[in-house]
Amino acid sequence: MFFNNIHIRLRVVFLVVCILLCAVIFRVFYIQVFKYNKLSNLAESLWSRELPITADRGEIRDRNGKVLATNITTTSLVVIPNQIKNKEEVAEKLAKILNVTYDEMYRHISKKTSIERIHPEGRQLSYETAEEINNLGYDGVYLVKESKRYYPYNNVLSHVLGYVGIDNQGLSGIELNYDDYLTGENGAIKYFSDGKGNRLELTEIYEEPQNGINIDLTIDIDLQLSIENELDNVIEKYHPEQALIMAMNPKTGEILAMASRPNFNPNNYQTSSVEVINRNLPIWMTYEPGSTFKVITLAASLEEQTINLFNDNYYDGGSITVEGARIKCWKAGGHGAETMLQVVENSCNPGFVVMGQKLGAERLLNYIKSFGFGAKTGIDLNGEANGILFSLDKMGPVELATTSFGQGISVTPIQQVRAVSAAVNGGILHTPYIVSKMTEPETNSVIKLFSPDEGKRVISEDTSKLVRYALESVVANGSGKNAYIENYRIGGKTGTAQKVNNGVYMVGNYIVSFMGFMPTDDPEIVVYVAIDNPKGVTQYGGVVSAPIAKNVFKTAIELYGFEKTQEGMPREYTWLDKKYTMLPDVVGMSLDSAKKTLKGFQVITSGNGEKVIYQSPEGNYYAEEGSKISLMLSN
Numbered sequence: 001m002f003f004n005n006i007h008i009r010l011r012v013v014f015l016v017v018c019i020l021l022c023a024v025i026f027r028v029f030y031i032q033v034f035k036y037n038k039l040s041n042l043a044e045s046l047w048s049r050e051l052p053i054t055a056d057r058g059e060i061r062d063r064n065g066k067v068l069a070t071n072i073t074t075t076s077l078v079v080i081p082n083q084i085k086n087k088e089e090v091a092e093k094l095a096k097i098l099n100v101t102y103d104e105m106y107r108h109i110s111k112k113t114s115i116e117r118i119h120p121e122g123r124q125l126s127y128e129t130a131e132e133i134n135n136l137g138y139d140g141v142y143l144v145k146e147s148k149r150y151y152p153y154n155n156v157l158s159h160v161l162g163y164v165g166i167d168n169q170g171l172s173g174i175e176l177n178y179d180d181y182l183t184g185e186n187g188a189i190k191y192f193s194d195g196k197g198n199r200l201e202l203t204e205i206y207e208e209p210q211n212g213i214n215i216d217l218t219i220d221i222d223l224q225l226s227i228e229n230e231l232d233n234v235i236e237k238y239h240p241e242q243a244l245i246m247a248m249n250p251k252t253g254e255i256l257a258m259a260s261r262p263n264f265n266p267n268n269y270q271t272s273s274v275e276v277i278n279r280n281l282p283i284w285m286t287y288e289p290g291s292t293f294k295v296i297t298l299a300a301s302l303e304e305q306t307i308n309l310f311n312d313n314y315y316d317g318g319s320i321t322v323e324g325a326r327i328k329c330w331k332a333g334g335h336g337a338e339t340m341l342q343v344v345e346n347s348c349n350p351g352f353v354v355m356g357q358k359l360g361a362e363r364l365l366n367y368i369k370s371f372g373f374g375a376k377t378g379i380d381l382n383g384e385a386n387g388i389l390f391s392l393d394k395m396g397p398v399e400l401a402t403t404s405f406g407q408g409i410s411v412t413p414i415q416q417v418r419a420v421s422a423a424v425n426g427g428i429l430h431t432p433y434i435v436s437k438m439t440e441p442e443t444n445s446v447i448k449l450f451s452p453d454e455g456k457r458v459i460s461e462d463t464s465k466l467v468r469y470a471l472e473s474v475v476a477n478g479s480g481k482n483a484y485i486e487n488y489r490i491g492g493k494t495g496t497a498q499k500v501n502n503g504v505y506m507v508g509n510y511i512v513s514f515m516g517f518m519p520t521d522d523p524e525i526v527v528y529v530a531i532d533n534p535k536g537v538t539q540y541g542g543v544v545s546a547p548i549a550k551n552v553f554k555t556a557i558e559l560y561g562f563e564k565t566q567e568g569m570p571r572e573y574t575w576l577d578k579k580y581t582m583l584p585d586v587v588g589m590s591l592d593s594a595k596k597t598l599k600g601f602q603v604i605t606s607g608n609g610e611k612v613i614y615q616s617p618e619g620n621y622y623a624e625e626g627s628k629i630s631l632m633l634s635n
Helices: 002-033 036-047 087-098 102-109 127-134 173-177 221-238 266-271 274-278 290-303 340-346 349-359 361-370 397-404 413-424 461-477 541-560 591-597
Strands: 048-053 067-079 141-150 187-192 205-207 214-217 242-248 255-261 313-316 319-322 325-328 336-339 435-439 446-449 491-501 504-518 525-532 580-582 602-606 611-616 622-624 628-634
Touching: 067 087, 067 127, 087 102, 087 127, 127 141, 141 266, 221 242, 221 255, 221 525, 221 541, 242 413, 242 541, 290 349, 290 361, 290 413, 290 461, 290 491, 290 504, 290 541, 313 340, 313 349, 319 349, 319 397, 325 349, 325 397, 336 340, 340 349, 340 461, 349 361, 349 397, 361 397, 413 461, 413 504, 413 525, 461 491, 461 504, 491 541, 504 541, 525 541, 591 602, 591 611, 591 628
Parallel strands: 602 628
Antiparallel strands: 048 187, 067 141, 187 205, 214 435, 242 255, 242 525, 313 336, 319 325, 435 446, 491 504, 504 525, 580 622, 611 628
């Protein structure tokens, strides 16, 4: 019996040992087969180390491939604390070079970590600083490549491009909106170390960083430089509180140029306030638009056929009274008898009140919303505002009257440019956009192409033709004369909007503006200029902003090759204006006949002979009276 019990216990023990042995074997098999990758990674993490290499952000370029934002290579300091032998000495030397306290540096190099980045003092070091650190030759002290964003045009296009932080993350503008595309994948130099962190003499592994996607904008940097120059002149001459200029292709919604003041340098953004950096005025600023908004009232009235530009008449006595509120015309005593076309030319507020009354509140408000006011345009930039409109139930007779000429409502510049573009491009409202395509950095192959949307029809083509005619007449014969360029067809509308402070209109403080486009028969560019409270000048849009727009149009003529035409409206000159007259064509004439024909001009000749074979400027176009005319002669 006793021996039987011993045998039973032995069998039980043997069975238990077998079971445990099988369990161990199974566990080892499970770990080796099913958990191999996990354990291998854990083991590797104990003896492998990485020195980071930052990837370059994708470049940002203009529509012609000119680089607006790129990268420069800098170096940054990292340390591996376990490899540093004399921590006190290393901390003292590095602290002196980087101009930080000894305690701060010692804290970095004494951390219980595999690798420590010295941040921010050790980031994006200058060449001289990096060389000084490298010459120390300390174990555990490494300089690694780091990419730094660089904007070759400095302040130019700053609000549109935005800027990046020290870790190469986009923080505003295109840099923020398209950060996921612009950001690349960082690489590293991998090496191996023992349990004490000492570097092992094994093969290093280099993981190449993957650069970000390149982005091409609709911006034309040459036009952009022109408007930046105009804004600099505005600041120097008028000392305004704010100023902005933007240009757009009315057929597509492509933003060609956009700038405002104050601006900042994204290479050195730390010196500018958050308010300046975040306020991209063309999309952020909201204000009462003034008379540039009359384009919408005009377009709605023509579409609804509540007025006739040529046959309907209005007598402007200097003001109009609406429910006890007296609304004045800018001209004391008024303009007298006018056609509706002259109401537009003269920017007559009482005349536009009548237009609004004929439309009625509901129809006018529907057109205003249809033209995109009261909502974001959807442009691919951050920080866009909505603007403010009256609701229909709050739009009484007085509100209807003031809205008709752009007072009492709030809009953004981009909303106005978009709406006027629709009014003159044939009646199609497009979504503005600023990115044209994305390309792969290695092959430059197109990854994504951005095209104009189909748009929404807001008025008919016939109405749009009438609007263009009226606005060309404003420049030729009305308040926009200072934007007129001989031999080219330009349309536009001036604006002088009184500013509001704490619900009260300010005295002598206006936002003066001009909205223009060319050529009027087939618009290719819309330009908007707005200057906030210019000093030392009569505050009218036609006086301040129209000449600035004229300069931008002159640049556009050079850049885009707009051809001269004989079909534009002739300008009505005053005694203050430079006089232009039709220049005769003298090619083929004898020199004597040519000189007689060109009486009043300064004739300059070149070549031998008595027959004119070429003249500059060419004939049958307007030229300034008394200007120089060059003739080339031959036999």
